[in-house]
Amino acid sequence: xxxxxxxxxxxxxxxxxxxxxxxxxxxxxxxxxxxxxxxxxxxxxxxxxxxxxxxxxxxxxxxxxxxxxxxxxxxxxxxxxxxxxxxxxxxxxxxxxxxxxxxxxxxxxxxxxxxxxxxxxxxxxxxxxxxxxxxxxxxxxxxxxxxxxxxxxxxxxxxxxxxxxxxxxxxxxxxxxxxxxxxxxxxxxxxxxxxxxxxxxxxxxxxxxxxxxxxxxxxxxxxxxxxxxxxxxxxxxxxxxxxxxxxxxxxxxxxxxxxxxxxxxxxxxxxxxxxxxxxxxxxxxxxxxxxxxxxxxxxxxxxxxxxxxxxxxxxxxxxxxxxxxxxxxxxxxxxxxxxxxxxxxx
Amino acid sequence: xxxxxxxxxxxxxxxxxxxxxxxxxxxxxxxxxxxxxxxxxxxxxxxxxxxxxxxxxxxxxxxxxxxxxxxxxxxxxxxxxxxxxxxxxxxxxxxxxxxxxxxxxxxxxxxxxxxxxxxxxxxxxxxxxxxxxxxxxxxxxxxxxxxxxxxxxxxxxxxxxxxxxxxxxxxxxxxxxxxxxxxxxxxxxxxxxxxxxxxxxxxxxxxxxxxxxxxxxxxxxxxxxxxxxxxxxxxxxxxxxxxxxxxxxxxxxxxxxxxxxxxxxxxxxxxxxxxxxxxxxxxxxxxxxxxxxxxxxxxxxxxxxxxxxxxxxxxxxxxxxxxxxxxxxxxxxxxxxxxxxxxxxx
Numbered sequence: 001x002x003x004x005x006x007x008x009x010x011x012x013x014x015x016x017x018x019x020x021x022x023x024x025x026x027x028x029x030x031x032x033x034x035x036x037x038x039x040x041x042x043x044x045x046x047x048x049x050x051x052x053x054x055x056x057x058x059x060x061x062x063x064x065x066x067x068x069x070x071x072x073x074x075x076x077x078x079x080x081x082x083x084x085x086x087x088x089x090x091x092x093x094x095x096x097x098x099x100x101x102x103x104x105x106x107x108x109x110x111x112x113x114x115x116x117x118x119x120x121x122x123x124x125x126x127x128x129x130x131x132x133x134x135x136x137x138x139x140x141x142x143x144x145x146x147x148x149x150x151x152x153x154x155x156x157x158x159x160x161x162x163x164x165x166x167x168x169x170x171x172x173x174x175x176x177x178x179x180x181x182x183x184x185x186x187x188x189x190x191x192x193x194x195x196x197x198x199x200x201x202x203x204x205x206x207x208x209x210x211x212x213x214x215x216x217x218x219x220x221x222x223x224x225x226x227x228x229x230x231x232x233x234x235x236x237x238x239x240x241x242x243x244x245x246x247x248x249x250x251x252x253x254x255x256x257x258x259x260x261x262x263x264x265x266x267x268x269x270x271x272x273x274x275x276x277x278x279x280x281x282x283x284x285x286x287x288x289x290x291x292x293x294x295x296x297x298x299x300x301x302x303x304x305x306x307x308x309x310x311x312x313x314x315x316x317x318x319x320x321x322x323x324x325x326x327x328x329x330x331x332x333x334x335x336x337x338x339x340x341x342x343x344x345x346x
Numbered sequence: 347x348x349x350x351x352x353x354x355x356x357x358x359x360x361x362x363x364x365x366x367x368x369x370x371x372x373x374x375x376x377x378x379x380x381x382x383x384x385x386x387x388x389x390x391x392x393x394x395x396x397x398x399x400x401x402x403x404x405x406x407x408x409x410x411x412x413x414x415x416x417x418x419x420x421x422x423x424x425x426x427x428x429x430x431x432x433x434x435x436x437x438x439x440x441x442x443x444x445x446x447x448x449x450x451x452x453x454x455x456x457x458x459x460x461x462x463x464x465x466x467x468x469x470x471x472x473x474x475x476x477x478x479x480x481x482x483x484x485x486x487x488x489x490x491x492x493x494x495x496x497x498x499x500x501x502x503x504x505x506x507x508x509x510x511x512x513x514x515x516x517x518x519x520x521x522x523x524x525x526x527x528x529x530x531x532x533x534x535x536x537x538x539x540x541x542x543x544x545x546x547x548x549x550x551x552x553x554x555x556x557x558x559x560x561x562x563x564x565x566x567x568x569x570x571x572x573x574x575x576x577x578x579x580x581x582x583x584x585x586x587x588x589x590x591x592x593x594x595x596x597x598x599x600x601x602x603x604x605x606x607x608x609x610x611x612x613x614x615x616x617x618x619x620x621x622x623x624x625x626x627x628x629x630x631x632x633x634x635x636x637x638x639x640x641x642x643x644x645x646x647x648x649x650x651x652x653x654x655x656x657x658x659x660x661x662x663x664x665x666x667x668x669x670x671x672x673x674x675x676x677x678x679x680x681x682x683x684x685x686x687x688x689x690x691x692x
Contacts, residue, residue: 064623239614253622268585268614276599276630277410284622 003042003084006033010103011323013068017058019263020331025058026074026324039110041085041118045100046346047316048078049132050323050339051166052232052330055260064286074102074323077137079121079128081346087113090120097121097131102323104343116291125302128346129314133338134301137287138166141254142230143297144290146171146178149252149283150228154179157222159241162232163204164191164313166338167254170301171230172201173310180228183221185214185237187333194336198311207237214240228252234259235267242271249280261331313337349388349430352379356449357669359414363404365609366677371404372420372670385456387431387464391446392692393662394424395478396669396685397512398578398676401606410632420448420669423483425467425474427692433459436466443467443477448669450689462637471648474692475660479684480651481644483633484512487600488576489643490636492517492524495598495629496574500525503568505587508578509550510537510659512684513600516647517576518547519656526574529567531560531583533679540682545657553583564590574598580605581613588617595626607677659683 007030014027036042057068057075068075078100082090087110090096098118100106108118126135133139145167146152158175162168163184172182172195184195184204192204205217214237218226225246231238234256245251259266275282290297304310315337317326322341329335353376360373382388403414403421414421424446428436433456436442444464446452454464472481479485491513492498504521508514509530518528518541530541530550538550551563560583564572571592577584580602591597605612621628636643650656661683663672668687675681 234619253619255622256619259619266616266619268616268618270612270614272614272618272628273580273599273602273605273612273630275628276601276632279630279632279635281627281629282618282621283627284619284625286622286625289625 003033003035006105007031008033008103008105009320010073010101011320012071012073013058014070016060016070017261020261021055021058021324021327023324027071028321033105034107036084036086036107037109038086039113041087041090041108041113042083043080043096043098043100043106043108043118044083045078045080045104045106045343047128047132048076048100048102048323048341048343049136049138050076050327050330050341051137052255052257052260054327055331064288076100076102077132078106078343079131080106089113090118095121095123095128097136102320104320125298126305129316129338129340130305130312132340133166133314134170134305134310134312135298138338139170139301140290140294140297141285141287142167142170142174143301144287144293145230145252145254145285146174146228148290149285150175150230150250152178152180152228155181156227157181157183157224157246158228158230159183159185159218159222159226160230160232161185161237162255162257163195163201164336165232167232168230169195169199169313169337170310173199173304174301175228176200177304177309183218185217185233191336194313215243218244225249230254231256233257238269239271242269242274245274245278245280247278247280249278251280251282253282253284257331314340316340316342318342349379349381352451353377354379354449354451355666356419356447357666358419359404359416361416362406363401363607366607367401367404367670367673369670373417374667379451380453382430382432382453383455384432385459387433387436387454387459388429389426389442389444389446389452389454389464390429391424391426391450391452391689393426393474393478394422394446394448394669394687394689395482395484396422396673396676396687397483398601398603398606400673401677410634422446422448423478424452424689425477426452435459436464441467441469441474443482448666450666471644472651475662475684475686476651476658478686479512479660480516480647480656480658484684485516485647486636486640486643487631487633488513488516488520489647490633490639491576491598491600491631492520492574494636495631496521496576496596498524498526498574501527502573503527503529503570503592504574504576505529505531505564505568505572506576506578507531507583508601508603509541509547510682511578513578514576515541515545515659515683516656519545519650520647521574522546523650523655529564531563531579537682540659560586561589571595576600577602579603584615585617588615588620591620591624591626593624593626595624597626597628599628599630603677660686662686662688664688
């Protein structure tokens, strides 16, 4: 069947959301699939990564990356298989990962390929969905945020919020491997049980259990305070952890999912002067800065998956058209594990 | 005249203030001066350092240092002269600096002397009031906060708030010496003129000039953004600077004078996610951690005073009884230079 007989369904940004994205913020479109031009490849999307950061890309204004333009296919990282190639580095059948967008077929041009927008993946190192999780951006974020900014030392106590989420699950397991005591914060008993019983965290605090659950849990599980706090959520939880940090603590600012849909000003950490009292630091990180070292991190993490020291969990929603609804699971904390949208079977 | 004929006037903490300290929060007391016991020295207070940190010491609760107890002589660093000594390391007539308290005469016991609560000062390196300023705690705070936390590189842009204050004046001059462009933030045209014309800052923003003065001034004077922000004030100014930081910026959290008398929750920096976007860090410091290296910093700073590369300004209020009123000058920004209480002439 010629490629032009295939239809590419796409989801495009129709409007900039106010608060939580609404169905009306998206356009569902379709167009024929085009043959790749010289130097380009055509990829069939198999699975897409749904990430909290997507909410930021939908806003206007300067950030660490340009916003998605109105009318454009929504930006998304994904894994897929090369269907047609006019580029020497790729051939049909290759498994690849990269910036595919929320669509069934992605044409990746010569220029983007030169920027390494697409790279081959090895399914011996991890499954397709693990390549969107531990071996993908969340894993890289966890690895470099923990190792470079958190700088864990054996015997230290690490707390990670969003503990059952994509980044959190790898942060906690990696910190254990590096010799830390690890306490997670997650929403609901099921997630807490999983990170303790399956992932081997030392403890996990269910922040939904009561209004004082985080404060009480930190007192109980971190009686000597917190050396590293890996923050994926911001808001009240960040403020509470700030009251329990130790001297020379490091707070890794990876995200602030509690604030991304806020229609009022972001809630600043009112306990930030704890940084002064405790000679502590709070530092932001953006994973793209570490691209040169991704292969090293992938190799190390794949090793842990293979020798059983690390596990992963993906929460898979099926069907491209489910994208708008699926994305909301991130913001109400419904996802259990790395949220993935399966677009097609291999 | 035997020492016991001398009267020691003292100012003691009578109540924990709510908001700005009131006259009723203090007790003025007097008692006869006692002979030093074995190993102790008696010091005549000449001048006391009045510092924003004092407000924190008046609060109950854990901080980097124990609170001043109710009924105790208010804690203060000062300079003075040894009147009587039963310690081999000190003799009458020695010029000294240390924890004297808000009183005319300080008995410093053997145990405190072993903790180096008192040390000799050399008036060839700086005047008595300079030993409370550039060569004292504010200077040490400026030196280690800038050099160890700020880590200035030639060509970088540094912004410092409280620019005409005790810490700010030294931070700015030292950063200039280290090759930075330096922009101050201060209250009022007179202070701004002084730091630019006398201290050689590249520019200074009068935050009182208008509600948009800081934002406008940073745009004008830091068109490429801010590499180092040395924060003495917190509040709105911190939030505004956060919108203008460059990649890998360092924010030194030295103090937050705008918040110390707040009777509501401290205002957290609502723009803290700028740390993430800009891969920047915010780090607190407490000067006491650097005590081992004070002599090195004093030598370097004294050199700059002597070769004329650095100047200092002290705002001297006279009379021990003026302490309660004088302290308030810090919080309404009335002091112009390092605030010093002169208790007696040498």
